[in-house]
Amino acid sequence: MESRSPEKQTVRVTILNRQYTLRAASDPGDIERMAAQLDDLMLAIAAKAPNADSTHVAVLACLHLADKLNALDREMEALRRSVNQTSETCRGMIEELIRSAGEGE
Secondary structure, three states, rough: OOOOOOOEEEEEEEEEEEEEEEEHHHHHOHHHHHHHHHHHHHHHHHHHHOOOOHHHHHHHHHHHHHHHHHHHHHHHHHHHHHHHHHHHHHHHHHHHHHHHHHOOO
């Protein structure tokens, strides 16, 4: 059976007062929301650095987003460790209950 990729849709967005036409396989609404968030971020950066050109604003936005991604990666790793530790604790408790139940027969 032939695997077909989802049909791409055209999405028009505005980021930092420039219009872009994108082709997206995912939900166009998701793309529009992400573009709006990026636009808000870049406009906020541009307001704080009025002499920065769009390239500098884009680089600063990328650094900001990379920082957020790194923080989320660290948080996810901490959660993963916590889940693994809790799983090990539960496994030990279950094994102990099984042993105790076997001894009581």
